[in-house]
Amino acid sequence: MNSSHHDLEHELKNALHREEPPPDFTGRVMARIQSAPSRQRHWGEALRDLFRLPALRWAAASALCLLVVIGTLAYRQHQQTLQERALQQGEMARAQVLLALRITSSKLNVALREVRRADEPARDRSNSKSEKQMEHL
Numbered sequence: 001m002n003s004s005h006h007d008l009e010h011e012l013k014n015a016l017h018r019e020e021p022p023p024d025f026t027g028r029v030m031a032r033i034q035s036a037p038s039r040q041r042h043w044g045e046a047l048r049d050l051f052r053l054p055a056l057r058w059a060a061a062s063a064l065c066l067l068v069v070i071g072t073l074a075y076r077q078h079q080q081t082l083q084e085r086a087l088q089q090g091e092m093a094r095a096q097v098l099l100a101l102r103i104t105s106s107k108l109n110v111a112l113r114e115v116r117r118a119d120e121p122a123r124d125r126s127n128s129k130s131e132k133q134m135e136h137l
Contacts, residue, residue, distance in 0.1 A: 051057055 012023065
């Protein structure tokens with residue numbers, strides 16, 4: 001087992017030994033880079049590359065959380081404003097109903113007084129007739 005292990009190590013050393021690149025290697029790589037057509041990056045790729053940075057990911061997540069909190073608070077404030085407005089409208093309607101009832105009561109009292117006043121002479125006449133009938137008896 002020791003010899004097979006030694007053979008494997010020897011093969012790996014031979015396969016992975018350091019070789020110097022040819023002298024024109026750098027020039028060829030640079031020429032190929034310059035001759036390659038530059039492609040336009042799509043905005044989605046740029047955005048994706050931007051979010052590969054961990055600090056930026058955390059900043060974006062924090063900003064999103066902050067927006068959710070602010071949105072929630074704004075929604076609650078809006079709901080509270082709507083409730084207050086509805087309460088004010090209800091109180092105004094109540095005040096209008098009470099005023100209408102007071103006016104109606106006043107008008108009914110005036111009408112009742114007029115009816116009683118109109119009914120008084122008839123009562124007086126009926127009382128005098130009944131007194132005269134009593135006298136005849």
